[in-house]
Amino acid sequence: MFKIDVTSTKELSSEQLETLAKMWQRCAARIIISTTLAKSGHPGGSLSSLHTLLLLYAMMKHDPSNPDWEERDKFVVSIGHISPGVYGVLSEYGYFPEEDFLTEFRRAGSAFGGHVEQGVPGIEWNTGNLGQGLSAADGFALSAKLAGRKDARTFCLMGDGEQQKGQVAEARRFAVKYGLKDLICIIDRNHLQIGGSTEEVMPVRVRDEYKAAGWNVVYVADGNDFQQLYKGLRRAFLHEDLDPERPVVVVSRTIMGKGISFMENKEKYHGSPLPEDQARQALSEIGLSPSLLDEWKKKREAHTITPVAHSYRKMPTPHIEPGEPIVYDADTITDCRSAYGNALKSLAEANNQPGQVPKILGFSCDLEGSVKMKGFHSVSPDAFFEVGIQEHHAAVCSAVTTRDGFVSFFSTFGVFAVCETYNQHRLSDQNQTNLKVVSTHNGLDVGEDGPTHQCIDYIGLMENLFGFSIFMPADPNQTDRIVRYVATTTGNCFVGMGRSKMPMVLDLDGKPFFGKDYEFIPGKADWLRRGKEGSATIISYGATMPYVMKAWERLQEMGIQVSVLNMASIKPVDEEAIIEAAKNGPLLTVEDHVVTTGIGSITARVLVQNGISQKLRCLGVKRYGESGKPADLYRMHGIDTEAIVEAIKNI
């Protein structure tokens, strides 16, 4: 494998330059061939960045025969659409035969997709939604720093178009605040994006912005010249004449479509391949036989895809101690978020040893106090990250650290943890992360902060993310157990709660229902109360549960028996329990959530899909909320005790 020793090599030798030129030729051909044969893809940016890719893999620490080598540097390709360039270079360095790439690029079932994905050996992080890559690189750099890997570097290749995305500014600040000095970002500054010149689409003073954020800035006037680019990259590697405590950005002036005369500086080739005749011409121009195209065309046509030929990087499965459950007694009145805070603190005590690499990380967005992370912070100061009002960055960065084996908790209000950052979680989920999104303020129960702060759509949204579980504890005891469960189980989870203090759920003996012996099992609902045969069942969860329990009492007093089913596990949902309830009598769902996208809707689906005909009445939120006390809002929206009693009487 071609390698350049950065410390000893001040400039590239003519031999090295010759080798690079040969490598460039082969990779450029792959870019042309792959996109032309796939009839889609992004050749322009791939050519623009090709010099950078070739040099980086020669300079960084990696092992193609062991892509998961723990000592490797990490590289995030934020501009995932330059996959033809990346795949070509990875095959050049021996990660896989070029044939895999050239015969499978952009074909259904292959790992060689249009945007880079971890299914391809050598890829660290799936990208495609521009502007998220620097946050991902921050995450890897943070992991390396936490693990004490002093010689580990993290790289991020970005486009200049994506500098427009606000999230980039957030990631920049985080890197400076947390001293991610071994983070090197390269911006492929070709001044073109799909819509045309960056100056016409949306001007960004790229270098000024990075300087204003406190970054080291290195400028390379010709980033398609190996020697110039090498010197710039080397300076970044060694922090030569740069602030040693700060990250570096290398702004590399390049040319879109570089190397193929009729592609250069044409935005058209950002997202369009060459037709076959022009592809042959391009191959000739770089000194290769035009018939290469036809050879690969035949091979591609003859090749059948075996779906998911390449597997994902292995997900780390850290061993986490659940710690000792905290049981709140029957008389305690507290909020679930305090129980979350206490559980998280206890998990830190059980798993994060002073002086050792922490196992559990916590990320807050200017709401450490409200989301009750202060306990965790005090026990594990080095494992707590205050990201500021930068939720997009926090969501991605926290998720990325889990790919390095940390278990990360990201906590803020539901509106920011879900509504604002949905698309960030979506990409993380496609990256098979192990993030714990714990959102402490949800529903009308948020109260006086009003509709902007009342997340009433957490199920509606998170239900769409295939890898995420959704858990909504019914009281502080169940919160404790759910938080310990998610900490010790691999996979993305959303845990949501209301803001208000509430009493414990008790059994008929007046003891905590989720007591000492209770164990949380996902996909298993809790029969808090059992009615008699033919009784209706109230299905609910989370912040409405105290209202439901009071309604149960009220109904008891009236001589009306009902069952109460607590759906703490919304996804996976306990279909059997719903079926059992429906076979017994009519159903009433109650939730502090948009009525059409919550448990009511899930219940309807379960009934129909199981061919069960049963009455179902759904109470929930039918308009945006108001600013006021939760109890008043529940009354106004018809989800309070009174409304529940009435609904049962009418069912």
Added chain:
Amino acid sequence: MFKIDVTSTKELSSEQLETLAKMWQRCAARIIISTTLAKSGHPGGSLSSLHTLLLLYAMMKHDPSNPDWEERDKFVVSIGHISPGVYGVLSEYGYFPEEDFLTEFRRAGSAFGGHVEQGVPGIEWNTGNLGQGLSAADGFALSAKLAGRKDARTFCLMGDGEQQKGQVAEARRFAVKYGLKDLICIIDRNHLQIGGSTEEVMPVRVRDEYKAAGWNVVYVADGNDFQQLYKGLRRAFLHEDLDPERPVVVVSRTIMGKGISFMENKEKYHGSPLPEDQARQALSEIGLSPSLLDEWKKKREAHTITPVAHSYRKMPTPHIEPGEPIVYDADTITDCRSAYGNALKSLAEANNQPGQVPKILGFSCDLEGSVKMKGFHSVSPDAFFEVGIQEHHAAVCSAVTTRDGFVSFFSTFGVFAVCETYNQHRLSDQNQTNLKVVSTHNGLDVGEDGPTHQCIDYIGLMENLFGFSIFMPADPNQTDRIVRYVATTTGNCFVGMGRSKMPMVLDLDGKPFFGKDYEFIPGKADWLRRGKEGSATIISYGATMPYVMKAWERLQEMGIQVSVLNMASIKPVDEEAIIEAAKNGPLLTVEDHVVTTGIGSITARVLVQNGISQKLRCLGVKRYGESGKPADLYRMHGIDTEAIVEAIKNI
């Protein structure tokens, strides 16, 4: 009403200063009293910004007796949580009696919520999710510029904490690109946010960032000194020694809790009110009687809220010509996005007259070509806005312009138009805007760009926004009619389509089903085919429709009769049609969307809620997609013609 003539007043007279001091005293008292009596709210930032608020309303053009005065300046309070300060000052200037505010603040049913809302006279835009305010102000400034209102200014008051949000950087660039020189932004720089010092939470070099973005920067060293602040604001108003073509930011150094000695510089008071005893002490300290608190307490307790006492600003209902529908004949094969582009261009021709203020605006995010806005752009160059890869800003800014009577189309891929910007649409929806989100690339049908670009959750998400309709045309003809419908009807709409070219939907005579005489009616499904009694019905929409129609043909050939119901109107949904179908025979839903959150789920809900027992089988997407040709992906995910035929045979 107290007014300062900015042109003639170089500095404030002692008389003016005295008046302001008196006003300050009354408003400070209102801040203390309102938050203490509500037992919640944000007094610290309200006091910090009070000088600014008082001066702004004296300097800007507005009329408390006519809050909707068309000639007024616009003012966006991006830090919506300083509502006690804003309400206090609005009442001081005569927008409403202070009693309305002091007796109702943060009480359920009142317009005087925790974060400012348009229900309160004088408020232009509901805020609360930090970081969106500057985008809103950009929108108002853009409207004023488009309307040719040369003397109209737009103001935005922001916090320094929210400078961390990435969206602010996007809005900054847009203001420079589009020359929004009459936009004046004031940053309340008190160096505290809820989590503590801004330097500890997440440092931002505020002035450097604005300079790097090309803004004029004015610094006020003591923003709690009326004279100093006035001079700074005046400089901004008059562009004194500033670049006349660029917007201005006034960075005003202030003190959180200013004026109450024991509140000053304490982050605690960002979000916590004083207890009653300290509130009395605070009133004494500013020279008022402590008994004021008790007087207002009594009044507050005696007061009953009449829900929604204050109505919203009137929504402008612009008159839009629908233009001449374009009918694609039976043989045409094209994509819905081209039909969208053609319809939008024709709408521009019918409504945007050269040399006059345009009625319809278009916003693109670096995808003008892909989303087919080039035609619109060429007809109405001044009404088209290329925002760059800045979707958060684009979503808010485009929505805000509709509050000034423009009809705005915001177009990009579904992943950016919905997943990335959901929370922006959510706040716009709470602001009752008239935005047309037309997303041209949705579903697995996006194809080779792979899972990051395949929006398969547009219904799942948009279903949660109460004010949004959801329309999914079945072919280019229906697209044309839906686009004209949404342009001419007030309210937020989402219109989604796949990427692929498709044939027209034809009737049994081989003529376009959505032909010359077709009119789109929301909430009305289309019976594309009618089976016989007992026949199953296939319910589908959008990009799967060609596969469904082929399945229908195939089934016909096999002698199996089915009905085909096109649900172009997903929200509102045609419950009657679903009921009719279910009464006739079993149902099969087919969609290129997450199977648990799309039309299948909606159908299940309709069945259960109407007490109808019927077989329902749902085909849809059950995992993230892959990169490949749509037809291959449809096959792999079991939503192609073959799978539909099989499902019908098994039902």
